[in-house]
Amino acid sequence: MREQLKQLLQERVELYTSDEHVRGEGKIYLKKEALKKHSTEIVRVNAAGKVHSERHEGDVQILGYQVQLQYLMKQEDGFYIEEEMEEREARFRDGYLIEERELEPGLDSIEIPQNLEVGLERLSYRYDRMKAVQYAERWWNEFNPDYHKFTDDCTNYISQCLHAGGIPMWGAPNKNKGWWIRGKNWSYTWTTAHSLYHLLKGGKGIRTKEVGTAQELNLGDILCIDFEGNGRFDHNLIVTSKDQNGMPLVNAHTMNSRHRYWTYEDSSRYTPNIVYKFFMILDGV
Known part of the structure; x- marks a missing residue:
């Protein structure tokens, strides 16, 4: 199963750096389209995954794992590195992968109070x-x-x-x-x-x-x-x-x-x- 996860990661890395058009509204497509707007391209991607949880739902085994992605970006004559972490989940039945997806984080769900008292007339500090x-x-x-x-x-x-x-x-x-x-x-x-x-x-x-x-x-x-x-x-x-x-x-x-x-x-x-x-x-x- 872990070998299947490694293969999935490798396939995604290749899609990020290939010239092939990735259709749809998925993450790789969105990132490539956004980068085009400011004349930037991904020239290399490194990916490392780590399984951190395992549970079962009936006959389905569910692995939770974290992926660290590192992108080498080229913009005009310069380079910079972007990094991000993904939380992902893979589901297996009888040792075969049946579903794999990124777990999307939620946004703030706390109700905002109407009587916030955030202001001070004076607060002394130097911002470093x-x-x-x-x-x-x-x-x-x-x-x-x-x-x-x-x-x-x-x-x-x-x-x-x-x-x-x-x-x-x-x-x-x-x-x-x-x-x-x-x-x-x-x-x-x-x-x-x-x-x-x-x-x-x-x-x-x-x-x-x-x-x-x-x-x-x-x-x-x-x-x-x-x-x-x-x-x-x-x-x-x-x-x-x-x-x-x-x-x-x-x-x-x-x-x-x-x-x-x-x-x-x-x-x-x-x-x-x-x-x-x-x-x-x-x-x-």
Whole structure:
């Protein structure tokens, strides 16, 4: 069975780098189409898989496994590496593969309170954006054991990066107030994508400047994404690098990724109604 999984991985790697057109709306197709828009191609892919769980449903054996993909990207005369983690599941009957699929992560499902108190008139700090980026790079595909581990981890990860950059917590123990985490307790703004967006947009506590284009962002700055365009922001990203055209490459959790192109057009969550918000993180004064 594990040999069959290795063969599946090899076939996917070959599809990423082949000139053959991959039809449909699958992940490989979406990624190739998105890369074309900014003159980038995948020239090599490395894939490593690790089985981490096994269970049975009747006569069906189910293996859960994690795949780390590393893409060597070529853009004009330059190269960069993008990485991501996939959670996948394979089902076998009598030793034969009957189904294999990626497990799509969920989006924030927590109800957003209406009485958030996120603002402060003054919070003093110096934002060290390189420390924030170093933290984002260190923990892009792992969970820091000093923090509670969340299933939907995108905002918790971004909050950790900002805190590593020197922004202090405040507001504990009120979940509706400030931005903080203590053991198994935390504020909505620390863990929920839309609440963190609300905090960043307010520009108090964490001082920000909202800008109109992604290209204006620097390393350590934050993007917020509303996939459906319905006014509720679902995902947060931190800028950790730039491509040849000066456009952001980002890190994120939930679907753990490193140096991914900021538009997320290769995501299954992408819709034509997607809305982006761009926040420069400023020093607190």
